[in-house]
Amino acid sequence: MKIFTATQIREADAYTIQHEPISSLQLMERAATACAQWLFRHFDARKPFYIFCGMGNNGGDGLAITRLLLNNGYKATACIVHHSNKASADHTANRQLLEQQYPQSIYDVAAVADLPTLPPKSIIIDAIFGTGLRSAIEGWMAGLIHQLNDLQTRHTLVAIDLPSGMLADASSAHMPVVHASITLSFEVYKLAFLLPENAARTGQVHILPIGLHPDYLTQTPTRFHVTDAHMMRTIYQPRQPFAHKGTYGHALLVAGSYGKMGAAVLSAKACLHAGVGLLTCHVPQCGYQIIQISAPSAMCVTDIQETYSSHFHESAPQTRGLQQYKTIGIGPGLGTATGTAKALEQLLEQYRQPMVLDADALNIISEYPFLLPRIPHGSLLTPHPKEFERIFGSSDNDFARLELLSRQAVSLQLYILLKGRFTAMACPDGAVYFNSTGNPGMATGGSGDVLTGILTSLLAQGYAPKAAILLGTYLHGLAGDIAAARMSQEAMTAESIIDCLGPAFLQL
């Protein structure tokens, strides 16, 4: 699914109005109807609704929603917030329609003191500002937003299109923004919804289709995307009937050190369960029996060192050197010993195919930044926010960090995956994809090691790096969602994610 900017959303509205064709007022009615139907499904008619309407078209939506609620037997009051003397044409038209049918339902607010006293457990609808907001809300309106946020603790607050005060395409981290428990937005995700700084402000986001013109939606290129099941069906390659284990590649996994062999085991198992043809694990000597017993489908070579690895750049059981491997996954539980860092430097000299770098491989790179430009083009890096910051530096807000992520992916020609609720995957061509699967149950030790195993497996099977990162991240989250449904977010572990990889593949 594409993510449109506020400007593109306005263009999509205008294109729909011109080419469907449909009047602007009718399109607003469609948007309001989609919201009202959602509200009918989720709230009963005993709850009083207070709809705070701005002077633009977001307020127009609010006025139309008020009329539709009243038409269906709900108690609803439109509180018109006079932040400007000028109302939009569709706001005015909807105000007139409401006044004609329900003259008692309108209440004017021109100062914070005008706020009505709300009965307990009211539903507050925030239709003050939508995509038309240009900058931070100031003056008495900022006070009103704070007041609404105080009320939010005792009432349910539903934002229409986006919480008022939030900018769709830029940071509003330090601005007054409504804290909604639910956001009902139209047709497509806004970039702001996918970044952690807004998580506490949007609440649950529901995207409601309003029939924007499909030609505009399909033909307009966008830089940001959300991955979905449809996209995965175009990427996934079913296995060939005449396949043998050589068809699906031989991967080398370099992982584990004394006390962290679990990370190597999790990665190895995930790699095997994601379909790799052959897997060799390079581990320090202390890990030999651990790998052989816990992942018998994998082969194992040991380092000359007992507790950490320092010679994996020579890991070549049949003397054909590192080139025999289709790809290499490196990092989980590896440690950052000086000998390990030296071996990583040598590995990057000897092996020039796309590989997967995670965890301690990234920590080593943050200590030896000259290694960064030596990573083979097309490789996949999977930092969590702290690892990302150690390598690339900090940013003022999530939008700035997203730009930094994308810039680095382009200049280094790497795929960089920044882990989070909506993991962001930046590509060398400047595109950024957000993963849509996964849940907070996956915020547990080892789940990153599982992802490394899956990505290594897909690269080994011949998936192109972009396909591997999109499909691998989606499968990882989907397996996590299946695990959470089976055993709860609390009880699931990284091993549960591996156990659910099978059902995740079956859902593709």
Ligand SMILES: NC(=O)C1=CN([C@@H]2O[C@H](COP(=O)(O)OP(=O)(O)OC[C@H]3O[C@@H](n4cnc5c(N)ncnc54)[C@H](O)[C@@H]3O)[C@@H](O)[C@H]2O)[C@@H](O)CC1
């Ligand atoms: N036909 C359409 O264009 C559709 C529009 N829709 C709704 O229309 C919304 C966009 O409407 P508008 O473009 O009228 O914009 P908004 O209603 O979001 O806001 C516009 C108003 O905000 C004021 N404003 C902007 N920045 C401000 C600031 N920093 N401080 C104080 N006031 C400020 C403007 O003066 C104007 O009065 C969408 O979010 C959506 O809710 C939907 O009805 C779908 C169809």
Ligand SMILES: [K+]
């Ligand atoms: K709003």
